[in-house]
Amino acid sequence: MKRLEKFTRRNLPHWYVPGAAHFVTYRVAGTIPIAVLEELRHHAAAKLKKAPPPGLSVLEHRLIVQKQSFADYDRYLDKTCKVDWLARADVASVIRDNLYHHHGGKYHLLAYCVMPNHVHVLFQPIDGTSKLLVPTYIGETDDRNGPLAKIMHSLKSYTANKINELLERSGQFWQHESYDHWVRDDEELERIVEYIAANPVKAGLACNAEDWLFCSARDRFLRDGLQMAWLGDIL
Numbered sequence: 001m002k003r004l005e006k007f008t009r010r011n012l013p014h015w016y017v018p019g020a021a022h023f024v025t026y027r028v029a030g031t032i033p034i035a036v037l038e039e040l041r042h043h044a045a046a047k048l049k050k051a052p053p054p055g056l057s058v059l060e061h062r063l064i065v066q067k068q069s070f071a072d073y074d075r076y077l078d079k080t081c082k083v084d085w086l087a088r089a090d091v092a093s094v095i096r097d098n099l100y101h102h103h104g105g106k107y108h109l110l111a112y113c114v115m116p117n118h119v120h121v122l123f124q125p126i127d128g129t130s131k132l133l134v135p136t137y138i139g140e141t142d143d144r145n146g147p148l149a150k151i152m153h154s155l156k157s158y159t160a161n162k163i164n165e166l167l168e169r170s171g172q173f174w175q176h177e178s179y180d181h182w183v184r185d186d187e188e189l190e191r192i193v194e195y196i197a198a199n200p201v202k203a204g205l206a207c208n209a210e211d212w213l214f215c216s217a218r219d220r221f222l223r224d225g226l227q228m229a230w231l232g233d234i235l
Contacts, residue, residue, distance in 0.1 A: 199227035
C-alpha cells in the first residue's frame with residue numbers, strides 16, 4: 001500500500017478538541033463464536049492482571065491491552081469470512097449510504113471501511129456523547145444501553161432491515177454488541193484513520209487502500225486524488 005498522506009494540525013476538525021471522536025467496529029451476527037470471544041476476553045484479562053511494565057501507569061497499561069485485544073479481534077474477523085454478505089456491492093452500498101446519511105445530523109463522519117463481515121467507522125458525535133476515561137470492559141460492549149446507543153441504533157436498524165430484504169432472509173443481522181474506543185489525541189486520530197484505510201490491504205483484499213470499493217480511502221481518492229482515508233475536510 002502506498003504511504004498515506006500525513007495530517008497536519010490545520011487538517012484536524014475544529015470540533016475535535018471539545019468532544020471525543022469515536023472509533024467503532026460492528027459486525028454481522030454470528031461471525032465470532034462465543035468460545036473465541038471468551039478466549040479473547042481471557043487473554044485480555046490475563047494481561048490486565050500483570051503489573052504494568054516499568055514507566056507505564058495502570059491507565060496506560062489498560063489502554064495498551066485494549067488495543068491489543070481489539071487487534072486480535074479484528075484479525076479473527078479478517079481471516080474468518082464464512083459469512084461475507086457485506087462483500088456484496090448492493091449490501092455494502094446500503095451501509096455506505098447510511099453512514100453518509102447521518103453525517104451532519106448525528107455525527108461528523110471522519111472515515112469508514114465496509115469489510116466482508118464487519119464495519120469500521122470513525123465519527124465525532126454532534127450531541128456531545130460522553131466519554132469514559134477508563135474503559136470498564138475490554139472487548140465488545142452492548143451498545144443498546146451505552147452512550148453511543150442512539151447512533152448505533154441508527155446505523156444498525158435501517159441497514160439490517162434493508163439488507164435482509166436484499167438477501168431474502170429474516171432475523172438478526174447485526175451483532176448487538178460493538179467494539180468502541182474514544183480517541184485521546186490527534187496522533188491517535190491519525191493512527192486510527194490509517195488503520196481503517198489499511199484494513200483491506202492487510203486482509204489481502206486489495207493492493208492499495210483506494211482500490212477497495214466501499215471505504216473512505218476510495219471516496220477521497222475519487223474526489224481529489226489523495227491517498228488518504230480522511231473525510232473531515234471535504235464533507
